[in-house]
Amino acid sequence: MDARPSAFETIVYGGLAIGVLDFFDATLFFGLYGGLPFERLWQGVAAGLLGSDSARAGGWNTAILGMFLHFTVALSIATVYFGIVRLIPILLQHPIISGLVYGIAAHLVMKYIVVPLSAIGLVAPYTLSNFLNSMIGHAVLVGLPVALIASWSAKRRSPRVAA
Numbered sequence: 001m002d003a004r005p006s007a008f009e010t011i012v013y014g015g016l017a018i019g020v021l022d023f024f025d026a027t028l029f030f031g032l033y034g035g036l037p038f039e040r041l042w043q044g045v046a047a048g049l050l051g052s053d054s055a056r057a058g059g060w061n062t063a064i065l066g067m068f069l070h071f072t073v074a075l076s077i078a079t080v081y082f083g084i085v086r087l088i089p090i091l092l093q094h095p096i097i098s099g100l101v102y103g104i105a106a107h108l109v110m111k112y113i114v115v116p117l118s119a120i121g122l123v124a125p126y127t128l129s130n131f132l133n134s135m136i137g138h139a140v141l142v143g144l145p146v147a148l149i150a151s152w153s154a155k156r157r158s159p160r161v162a163a
Contacts, residue, residue: 005092005153010082011075013153014146019074021141023067029133042066048118074142077106081146085154095151096144103143107134 030036036044039059045066047055055062081102085091091098111134115123126134 003154003157004086004089005082005150006157007082009153009156010085010146010150011078014081014149015071015075015078017145017149018077018142019071021145022074022137023070025133025137025141026070029137033129033133039063042070045070048115048120051119073110077142078146080106081143081150085150089154091147092151092154095147099144099147100139101143102147103139103141104135106142107138 026041027038030041031038040056040063042063043055043058043066044052046058046062046069047066049055049065049069050058050062055066058065084102085098111123115121124130
């Protein structure tokens with residue numbers, strides 16, 4: 001593959017795609033399976049910035065802030081992937097493998113670096129269902145879409161060879 005992916009397509013399309021997919025995964029998994037109310041779920045994301053007590057006290061305003069932060073993180077994850085494939089372009093030729101691995105890596109960075117450094121601080125231990133949802137969900141719904149979009153973008157931008 002000769003061309004590089006478009007920054008706009010990879011970051012914006014990829015970030016929005018993974019943001020929406022992960023939004024639905026979190027909402028369904030923690031809401032339906034875990035019984036967490038929608039508002040409280042997204043306040044939990046805002047807690048990374050505000051702390052748990054302030055996030056809960058903020059009602060729907062902090063839930064909306066949590067949704068905004070969720071999409072900011074999704075765009076950041078897509079931005080990092082774009083940077084990685086600029087440095088290691090062979091990943092564009094193997095988007096399924098690189099995407100699945102990247103999704104798991106992105107989750108582990110969030111769980112063990114970003115969250116502990118946030119106002120939340122503590123990392124909740126995995127339950128089996130949470131572990132499976134986190135690993136499979138982030139591999140398939142976060143890493144894979146951004147890798148496929150980056151690969152598609154590079155192919156679109158690749159010079160056509162006349163036959």
